[in-house]
Amino acid sequence: MEPPIYYKRSEYIETDTGNKVSRRATIAGPQNIILGGKTIIANGAIIRGDLRRTGPGHAVVISLGRYCLIGVDCVMRPPYKTYRGNFNYYPMKIGDHVHIGSNTVVEAAQIGNYVEIGKNCVIGKFTIIKDCAKIADGTIIPPNTVVPALSLFAGSPGRFVEDLPESTQEMVEAQTKQYYTRFQPEADAR
Amino acid sequence: MPPSILYHCSCLSSSPHPPPPNLPSSSYSFHPLHTLFFCEECDAVRCNRCVSIEVSSYYCPNCLFEVPSASVRAEKNRCARNCFMCPNCRNTLSVVPSDPPDTGDSRLSMPISSLNEPPFFLYCNHCRWDSAEVGITFEKPTGLAAQLQKYEDSAPDSLEFERLKEHFEPFLRASSLSSTIGGNTTAHASSAAHSHHAHSNSITAAASAALARDIPGVSKYQPLTRTTSGRGGSGKDRSRNKDEMPEYRSRVEISKTSAYGGGEADVELMDHIETIGSIATLEQRWVNSWISPLQTKELKPLRIPLHSKRSKRCPSCTHILIKPEQKAQSVRYKIKLVAANYLPAITVALPHAQKAKAELAKKQLGKSTAAAVEDASISASNMHAGKTYAFHLALSNPLYDPIQVRLSAPRMNVSTAPVKDGSPEKARRPPFAISLPSSGFSVAAFAEAWEYEDDEDMFGVDDGDEFGMKGGRETDGRGKVRTVGVLERRANVTLVGGEVVIGKEARGDVKFNMLVSYTYRSDDPTPSESNDGDGPSSTSKSSSAANKQPEVKTFAFYTVVDLGHIIPRDEPRAETDF
Numbered sequence: 075m076e077p078p079i080y081y082k083r084s085e086y087i088e089t090d091t092g093n094k095v096s097r098r099a100t101i102a103g104p105q106n107i108i109l110g111g112k113t114i115i116a117n118g119a120i121i122r123g124d125l126r127r128t129g130p131g132h133a134v135v136i137s138l139g140r141y142c143l144i145g146v147d148c149v150m151r152p153p154y155k156t157y158r159g160n161f162n163y164y165p166m167k168i169g170d171h172v173h174i175g176s177n178t179v180v181e182a183a184q185i186g187n188y189v190e191i192g193k194n195c196v197i198g199k200f201t202i203i204k205d206c207a208k209i210a211d212g213t214i215i216p217p218n219t220v221v222p223a224l225s226l227f228a229g230s231p232g233r234f235v236e237d238l239p240e241s242t243q244e245m246v247e248a249q250t251k252q253y254y255t256r257f258q259p260e261a262d263a264r
Numbered sequence: 265m266p267p268s269i270l271y272h273c274s275c276l277s278s279s280p281h282p283p284p285p286n287l288p289s290s291s292y293s294f295h296p297l298h299t300l301f302f303c304e305e306c307d308a309v310r311c312n313r314c315v316s317i318e319v320s321s322y323y324c325p326n327c328l329f330e331v332p333s334a335s336v337r338a339e340k341n342r343c344a345r346n347c348f349m350c351p352n353c354r355n356t357l358s359v360v361p362s363d364p365p366d367t368g369d370s371r372l373s374m375p376i377s378s379l380n381e382p383p384f385f386l387y388c389n390h391c392r393w394d395s396a397e398v399g400i401t402f403e404k405p406t407g408l409a410a411q412l413q414k415y416e417d418s419a420p421d422s423l424e425f426e427r428l429k430e431h432f433e434p435f436l437r438a439s440s441l442s443s444t445i446g447g448n449t450t451a452h453a454s455s456a457a458h459s460h461h462a463h464s465n466s467i468t469a470a471a472s473a474a475l476a477r478d479i480p481g482v483s484k485y486q487p488l489t490r491t492t493s494g495r496g497g498s499g500k501d502r503s504r505n506k507d508e509m510p511e512y513r514s515r516v517e518i519s520k521t522s523a524y525g526g527g528e529a530d531v532e533l534m535d536h537i538e539t540i541g542s543i544a545t546l547e548q549r550w551v552n553s554w555i556s557p558l559q560t561k562e563l564k565p566l567r568i569p570l571h572s573k574r575s576k577r578c579p580s581c582t583h584i585l586i587k588p589e590q591k592a593q594s595v596r597y598k599i600k601l602v603a604a605n606y607l608p609a610i611t612v613a614l615p616h617a618q619k620a621k622a623e624l625a626k627k628q629l630g631k632s633t634a635a636a637v638e639d640a641s642i643s644a645s646n647m648h649a650g651k652t653y654a655f656h657l658a659l660s661n662p663l664y665d666p667i668q669v670r671l672s673a674p675r676m677n678v679s680t681a682p683v684k685d686g687s688p689e690k691a692r693r694p695p696f697a698i699s700l701p702s703s704g705f706s707v708a709a710f711a712e713a714w715e716y717e718d719d720e721d722m723f724g725v726d727d728g729d730e731f732g733m734k735g736g737r738e739t740d741g742r743g744k745v746r747t748v749g750v751l752e753r754r755a756n757v758t759l760v761g762g763e764v765v766i767g768k769e770a771r772g773d774v775k776f777n778m779l780v781s782y783t784y785r786s787d788d789p790t791p792s793e794s795n796d797g798d799g800p801s802s803t804s805k806s807s808s809a810a811n812k813q814p815e816v817k818t819f820a821f822y823t824v825v826d827l828g829h830i831i832p833r834d835e836p837r838a839e840t841d842f
Contacts, residue, residue, distance in 0.1 A: 077622045188595070198389065204328075205595045216355050216390040222325045222571060223593045231355040231390040234325060234571075240586055241298045241602045243595055 076256055083259040085117070094257065099144075106135035110170060112254050113138050118147040125152050125163045135163070139170035141250040145193065146176040153181045153199040153217075164200070171250040175211065186223070188246040206242045210235070267612040267655065270294035271603065272777075272822035275314030275579070281674070285775040285824040294824050297610075300603035301585040303578040309603050309821060315576040315585060322570045323592035326356050330592045331570055342567035344409045350388035351548060351563035357386040357395070359405045386565050395565055409567060424515055431512050530558060575599075605662050608669065608707060608782060612825055613656045614647075648831045650768040654761055655827055659780075661707040661756040667782045670704040671760070674777055695770030695830070700762045700778070701749045707782075710756040766830055774827040781820035 086094045091111035099115045101107065103123030115121065121144065126133045135152050144150060154163045168185040175193030182201040185191075189203050192211030199217040203209070207221045210228035221227050224242060226235045239245075272282040276293050283290040292313075301310040322331045324343035331339070348357040361381050383401035386408070387394045395401065402411050416422055537543065544560045576586040587599035647653050661667050752759040764774055 077618050204593050214390075216388075218358050218389060219356055220326050220328065222323070222328060223595050225325070225571075231353050233354050239299045240597060240600055241604055244604065245298050 076252065078256045078258050079253075080258065080260040086259075092254075103135060106133060108134055108137040110137075110139040110142070112140050113142040113144075114254065114257055115144045116146045116148070116176070119144045119150070120148070121150045122152065125154070127163055127165070128160075134165055136166045136168070138168045139172065139187065141171045141247075141254055142168060143173045143250070143253060145174050145178065148174055148176065149179045150174075151179070151181050153183055155199070169205070171247050173246075173250060173253070181217075188243050188250075190246060206238060206246065208238060208242075266617075267614055267825070267827045269297075269610050269612050269657075269826070270824050271297050271300055271309065271607065272824070273300060273309050273311035273314065274822075275311060282777050282822040282824065285777055285826075286772065290824070297604050297607065298602070300607075301576065301578075302601050302603040302606040303581060303583060303585060304601060305581045305583045306578060307819065308580075309607070310578055310585060312576075314579050316579055316582070317574045317576055319572040320575045320588055321573045321590055321592060323573070324568055325571045326568050328593055330590075336570060339567075342569050344567065346406065346408045347568040348386055348408065348565040349568050350391060350393050351566055352393040352560070353388060353391040355388050355390040356568070357388050357565055359384050359402070359408065360387045360394075361405070362396075362401075398562065398564055400565065412565075412567075415564075420515070427515060428512070431510075533558070607819075607821060608659045608661050608667065608780070610660075610780070610823065611658045612827065613658070614827060615654055615656055617828075646831045647764075647766060647774060647828055649766050649770045652763060652765045653827075654763050655825075656751065656759055656761055657825075658757055658759045659707050661710050661758075663784055664709050664711075665785045666709045667707050667784045668704050669707055669758075669780065669782045671700045671762075672779045672781075673698045673700055674779060695772060696764050696766045696774055696776075698762060698764055698776050699748050701760050705750045705758060705760060707758040708753065708756050764827060770830050771832045773829055776825055778823045778825050779820060780823060781818060783816055783818045785815055785817075 081094075085098065086096055088094050089109070089111075091109070093109045093111060093113045093115075095101065095109075095115045096117045096119065098117045099119040099121065101115070101121050101123065103126065106123035106126050107121060109115075121136060123135045126135045136150055138144075150166065152163045152166045154161065156162075164183060166180075166182060166184075168182075169187035169189065171187055172185055172189045172191070174180060174191045175195065177193055178191055178195040178197065180191070180195075180197045181199045182197045182203055183199075184201075185203045186205035186207070188206045189208070191197065191203075191209040192213065194212045195209055196214045197203070197209070198215050198219060201215050201217065201219045201221070203221040204223040206224045208226045209215065209221070209232065210226065212230075213228050213232040214230035215221070215227065215232040219232065221232075222234075224238045224240075226238055227233060228235045270291075272294055274280055274282070274293070277283065282293055285294075295311050299312060301315060302308070303310050319333075322333060322336050323329060324331065324345065324347055326347040327343065327345050329343070329345060331343070335344070346359065349355070350357050361384050382403050384403075384405045385394050385396045385401045400412070400415070402408055404411075542560050543558060544563055548560070548563060549558075573588045573592065574586070575584060575588060577584055584599050585601045587597060588594070589596050589598060657671070659669060748761050748763050750758060751761045766774065
């Protein structure tokens with residue numbers, strides 16, 4: 075029953091599958107980015123689909139599931155490392171119902187389903203976040219961290235705080251779906 | 265703070281009625297709906313405080329490997345693979361090879377970690393601690409725990425622990441045996457939980473017997489004062505166990521050794537301390553279950569403690585409420601009886617605050633300053649003393665049958681908490697009065713299809729009249745038909761309006777208990793007695809009706825509604841007009 079969040083119709087592009095992408099977001103290498111549908115990319119977000127694996131052929135760099143939200147001024151950047159002398163970027167996989175708060179920098183390798191990430195976080199390189207985990211606002215997750223399912227991480231460095239309730243999945247699902255319905259264009263009358 | 269609603273679990277008190285919400289201690293009895301469970305057998309709400317918990321599996325939170333419970337104890341509850349925790353900042357350590365030896369030529373193009381050169385060491389990505397600092401290096405990057413095993417096993421504290429374990433082992437085995445026999449013979453130990461208690465009792469008794477030894481300079485521990493109060497037989501147990509206990513001699517006499525700090529050496533160190541960081545903080549030392557070095561530079565990497573998945577049982581009937589799937593990272597459950605699937609979910613809203621928020625959001629459209637919107641909404645959602653406000657309760661029905669709901673706010677004698685300056689006139693009058701729809705109303709059944717319905721026009725249906733009445737009808741708001749009662753029905757959600765009249769001298773929070781009772785048609789042929797008596801939150805009044813018609817069941821539960829803070833009269837009212 076939260077009030078709707080209005081946006082200017084001209085400011086967002088809506089795709090056939092219901093993705094809403096801000097015109098003021100920086101999407102680099104869009105051919106390497108997959109959006110699952112009903113995903114919102116807010117103003118000022120930067121998504122680096124251009125940082126792809128070297129080598130021929132098509133490469134998916136960033137894939138997002140359904141009902142995701144990339145908050146205002148977020149940076150999504152695929153992780154990189156030098157392995158056996160070769161510098162390379164690695165793909166970033168994000169599941170369904172993932173909300174990422176504003177001003178957060180994400181370099182994770184994998185984010186599961188029903189994950190909530192707060193605002194002003196740094197998610198280090200090659201982080202793996204499992205299903206239904208939650209990252210509190212302002213958390214710094216160092217590189218290579220594993221966040222187990224149904225756990226709340228907070229602090230700097232991000233540490234396990236508590237187990238989340240069993241019904242987290244339903245809660246996050248309802249919340250992300252509701253957010254998508256609340257996020258609607260400003261009334262045409264104006 | 266947005267208005268909120270919490271649900272009552274009666275496990276803390278014997279009476280089914282919740283404590284008055286203005287008492288600070290009452291927050292322990294109220295929980296958000298999504299953290300509660302529902303026992304079908306008892307027909308009652310259960311919370312995390314009252315359920316009994318069993319570990320169903322162990323796993324390492326870093327490598328996510330499941331650890332069989334047999335090896336959990338052998339590995340001292342920590343991951344025995346490659347997972348280590350930084351002793352400095354608790355971050356996970358990663359294994360890195362050492363830098364290639366500096367050959368002298370400016371061959372800068374070769375980056376680090378391209379060559380897998382031993383020795384390897386553990387490195388913290390966050391605080392840059394590395395294990396070479398404390399002289400721990402590895403020949404190969406796998407099986408680190410096994411490589412560290414020899415350090416760990418030869419540590420004097422772990423040897424001491426092994427010795428202690430050895431010492432107690434035969435005794436524990438004997439006492440657990442005797443207690444299970446004893447548990448069977450005693451008639452009063454009826455349930456399984458009881459015999460389990462007795463079992464652990466003898467272990468604790470053994471431990472307390474060991475603790476009760478006379479230590480020179482330490483005042484004598486008195487276990488009797490605690491143990492006899494609750495459990496009858498343990499006092500006798502303890503004395504018998506104490507007799508059987510052979511004396512334990514430690515490997516080294518702690519007073520004769522100086523290797524573990526203490527005494528002169530520490531004083532010396534403290535005298536020459538230069539930075540506070542060189543002394544390990546309490547937190548850094550606390551996680552280390554063994555001897556904790558005083559100095560930061562002596563801290564050793566820690567194996568990561570295991571996590572567990574737990575199943576939960578109803579405390580009274582021991583039926584399983586939560587049973588997770590065996591797989592460590594699965595978020596599915598074999599059994600999951602959560603209250604959200606049984607009780608209607610209620611959300612509270614203050615229309616005047618919502619409107620203000622929406623207005624602001626419209627004004628700031630495109631500027632995307634979420635923080636400013638939040639700030640403004642906080643100030644707008646305040647309620648001023650001496651005014652009348654409407655509030656909305658949205659009830660959504662999780663059941664596949666329609667329910668008939670009745671709301672009531674029990675009369676409160678609010679005389680304590682909000683009044684600080686203790687004027688007697690204020691104490692007599694409750695600071696606010698609540699009016700709720702007096703007649704029952706229905707909430708339609710839940711259907712999966714509604715989840716996908718486009719509900720864009722759910723907002724702003726009934727904004728007009730509430731906004732008008734904000735203008736200060738101080739006496740009585742009950743004349744307004746539109747604000748109290750059912751406002752809207754949509755899918756499985758019914759929106760009802762209520763009204764709060766805040767007294768002129770009121771201060772504190774608008775927080776009140778609300779009894780929600782609902783009737784539904786039950787399909788299962790369980791006898792209707794199940795919903796009175798043993799269900800603590802179901803009232804006897806409502807269940808008497810259910811007894812006549814077995815197919816209709818009534819359930820009642822208490823909630824506490826927090827509408828927010830009252831702004832006292834004398835404060836300047838800057839935000840009155842928005």
